[in-house]
Amino acid sequence: MSAPAHGDVARPNHLGSMPLYVDLRRIYNELAEAGVGAGDALPPERLFPFDQIHYRGTDAVRTAAETLRLSPSSRVLEIGAGLGGPARFLAHTTGCHVTAVDVQEPMHAVACDLTARCGLASRVTHVHGDALTAALPDAGFDAVVSWLAIHHMPDRPRLFSRIARALRPNGQVYIEDLCQRAPFSAADLVDVREMLHATTLTGAEAFERDLRAAGVKEVGLTDMTGDWAAFCAERAAAWQAARDRHVRVHGAETYARLERFFLAVRRLFEGGSLGGLRIVARL
Ligand SMILES: C[S@@+](CC[C@H](N)C(=O)[O-])C[C@H]1O[C@@H](n2cnc3c(N)ncnc32)[C@H](O)[C@@H]1O
Numbered sequence: 001m002s003a004p005a006h007g008d009v010a011r012p013n014h015l016g017s018m019p020l021y022v023d024l025r026r027i028y029n030e031l032a033e034a035g036v037g038a039g040d041a042l043p044p045e046r047l048f049p050f051d052q053i054h055y056r057g058t059d060a061v062r063t064a065a066e067t068l069r070l071s072p073s074s075r076v077l078e079i080g081a082g083l084g085g086p087a088r089f090l091a092h093t094t095g096c097h098v099t100a101v102d103v104q105e106p107m108h109a110v111a112c113d114l115t116a117r118c119g120l121a122s123r124v125t126h127v128h129g130d131a132l133t134a135a136l137p138d139a140g141f142d143a144v145v146s147w148l149a150i151h152h153m154p155d156r157p158r159l160f161s162r163i164a165r166a167l168r169p170n171g172q173v174y175i176e177d178l179c180q181r182a183p184f185s186a187a188d189l190v191d192v193r194e195m196l197h198a199t200t201l202t203g204a205e206a207f208e209r210d211l212r213a214a215g216v217k218e219v220g221l222t223d224m225t226g227d228w229a230a231f232c233a234e235r236a237a238a239w240q241a242a243r244d245r246h247v248r249v250h251g252a253e254t255y256a257r258l259e260r261f262f263l264a265v266r267r268l269f270e271g272g273s274l275g276g277l278r279i280v281a282r283l
Helices: 026-033 057-068 085-094 105-117 156-166 186-194 204-213 225-241 243-250 252-271
Strands: 075-079 097-102 124-128 141-147 167-180 217-223 274-282
Touching: 026 243, 057 085, 057 141, 057 167, 075 085, 075 156, 085 097, 085 105, 085 124, 085 141, 097 105, 105 124, 141 156, 156 167, 156 204, 167 204, 186 252, 204 217, 204 274, 225 243, 225 252, 225 274, 243 252, 252 274
Parallel strands: 075 097, 075 141, 097 124, 141 167
Antiparallel strands: 167 274, 217 274
């Protein structure tokens, strides 16, 4: 069974039931473990080990900041901002202003809390909304960034035309997302639906085609598959090696849910059907 060249791979359950998103208390558990109390002020660095929901953590976001040459005058839109980790990292390290959009209300609420406690609310504006419909200013941004969010969205052409409209002329695009490298088996499709909650998972060419159709040019693609496969293997092994610690901090149910998730994603990468892309482009 293979996924269509473009469009729906699967119709996922409610996004909030994705294993990575179920227990958002995890970040507070980690802070408590580090001796940080509820409501305490937080240096952003304290959060960085826990608030990045993509591959290679802040290293990946630092590469984006350098590639985009972000500065305090840069206005950045982040699509699918999660807990706000990348947005806070960009604002904290470059001084840029970030508008961080996420569709999940609980995720948005945690992101707002963490950003306020880091003292970054004047530079990171969290918006609760669907990137396919939320109000965005025309030509309002110098750069649009996104990590591991676009595969969740059912209408990529619409998203890309909205991104193009939100960018100023010559504005930049920096995306990291999943792609499909080979037909998915029946077992793969179950994990793509139940674990990844992917609705749009295509080959790199279709991804690029959608961007170009929206008027985005100078599209540069980097295949991240090998690097992300290694990361996912290390992540699963590290999670299992620290089982007792994670069960104590997060509880047995959360431990087991994430173990299933990390193993499934590792399997998908190792099987060769799932891949990763970094896309750098310009309007
Ligand atoms: C894997 S997380 C990545 C979060 C963040 N980019 C990071 O790297 O830490 C993907 C995020 O995309 C968000 N998302 C999914 N569909 C969305 C949509 N249509 N509009 C806005 N956000 C969306 C999810 O709620 C989730 O927080």
